[in-house]
Amino acid sequence: MTSHTERRPRIAVALGDPAGVGPELAARLLARPATFDNADVVVLADSSELADAATIAGVTPLVSAEPAPVRALLLDDGSYPAEPIPPRVVSAAAGARVMHQLHRALAMARADEIDAILFTPLNKTSLKLAGMDHEDELRWFAHELGYDGPTSELNILEGLVTARVTSHIALSEVAPLITSESVTSIIVLLNEVLKGSGIERPRIGVCALNPHGGENGNFGREEIDEIAPGVAAAVSAGVDAHGPFPSDTIFAAKRHEFDGIVTMYHDQGQIAMKLIGFDRGVTVQGGLPITIATPAHGTAFDIVGQGIANLGATEHAFDLAVAIAARRLNAAASPRPR
Template identity: 70%
Template sequence: MNTTELLPRIAVTLGDPAGVGPELAVRLLARPETTRMAEVYILADAAEVEAAAQAAGVVVPLSAAPRPGYAVLLDDASAPAEAIPVQQVSQAAGERTLHQLKRAVALANAGEVEAILFTPLNKTSLKLGGMNEEDELRWFARELDYEGTTSELNVLPGLWTARVTSHIPVSEIAERITVGNVLNTIRLLHSVLVDSGLESPRIAVCALNPHAGENGNFGREEIDQIAPGIAAAREDGMDASGPFPSDTVFLAAKRGDFDGVVTMYHDQGQIAMKLIGFDRGVTIQGGLPIVIATPAHGTAFDIVGKNAANLGATEHAFELAVKVGSRIRAAKAAV
């Protein structure tokens, strides 16, 4: 049997070319131990990889075919003739980013990869480059022709979060907190935690209002929507509890009382997770039929070219892609 036969197959893109993504990608892939964990396919032109590697002071081992310790470069000779300006938002950066992400999705749709890892993107550049969805999660869902429940998941070692609402105005949050949306988000988080290896994950659910609404004095979402969603999850056999005030639930989660937390909106969980472990934070595009992971931090325009970006979150994102991607490939092999 080929030694790479059952390794997960991961497509890697360099993220926004104006940010730290290219240097993070090449630093990750320059390590032979990284490419022994998976079949890695780099979606970039040779000149882009070479420039990033030279800037980062590393060499990326490349091979024409999958083999441990090497990555396969899928060069389609599509890099623009003029260099994309670094450290700034631009249409060119957004178009280049989307081009490689579309190639990665095409590999996934063809069943040729189980996971996608992309280094940090810039949402404004993506919009300028042609992405019309509210965020990349919805873009991926459309490209994968997936209509089920999705949620961005933020992950630290030992703690996962999902959110009922994400990239929308604060003024629209309350109307989207419904029993069904709460239940579906709990289900999604439970499912991915099981896929990650936990047999019976413990999930806390945040309140929306201060002090969990104080019995309806500060809002009724906890009574009318969130608590019924939790009750429905428990009836389905999931270990979900709450709603808990969001200013204290992460203290309990940090000490190990819970494996996951469902939050009601973006910053409710993101602020806590980034304070707990910014350098290890990962975002998973949850609910999709393949694993799509990225470091949770941004493009860090201020340190581009300084080789100062912390590699920890990118390493963790790759490790998660390998872990869940391995399960997906094993399931394929068992059919």
């Protein structure tokens, strides 16, 4: 039998929007000894911004500019702007800072220097002001990585994973994008993600779009013309998929029957998941060739500088990124059956 050597995943941590709670959360994460139990960590930040965040958080991050045991390696490229970035407001400067560090992370990923990326919360308006002209960061990541396969933001909480057919678009634009093909592709993507997490035959539920599931066409025909055929096509492809179910029913009464749920638009799943566990939810950029995770909450401008940001979702996001990256590494290193 051929043996192989396992190595620890290498995780890049980016501080998120400098005007929000992201730097504070990163400082707290990097002060947690357990962060380094199963991964090697590099931090993409200026030493002064990390030091300022640590002061707010009241912690001492375990970082060093030189490789050292049980420390994160701080990669300060001296790029922090001379003019301070104002806290608690959206700005092009804040968005540009985020994009700079994410560009660095993606370059490291393309060079096979890291196995996963963890970024703390960012602000989409600041990113738009800085020139990000994609629908959201997921599509920007895909563009930067040259990836044109199916993608979906995955929200993960307590044994349930949700994926979306549409995401960061206006509600008025949703219905035309609900096609049997788009529904099938996201069901199949979610099924593959869940199988990759170790679930041999995932159970997937699919949401309707309209109230009461369209009520037999009385409130819209998307369920009849597009969603149900999309589910049927996924079933024909071997996926254990069911639906469509009204979204209030599937989350209120049926969520424990499924490993994953496909929603039709952003808030349909996000409201439910955040009610289940706001401080524990994680977002993973699903479908990409590298693992990218972030806490599911936002930049929390209202509490910036108070040292009270809850680390729970960031901890879960980091630990999940490590676990997914480790599975990918082990799968790649395992000998193929002859």
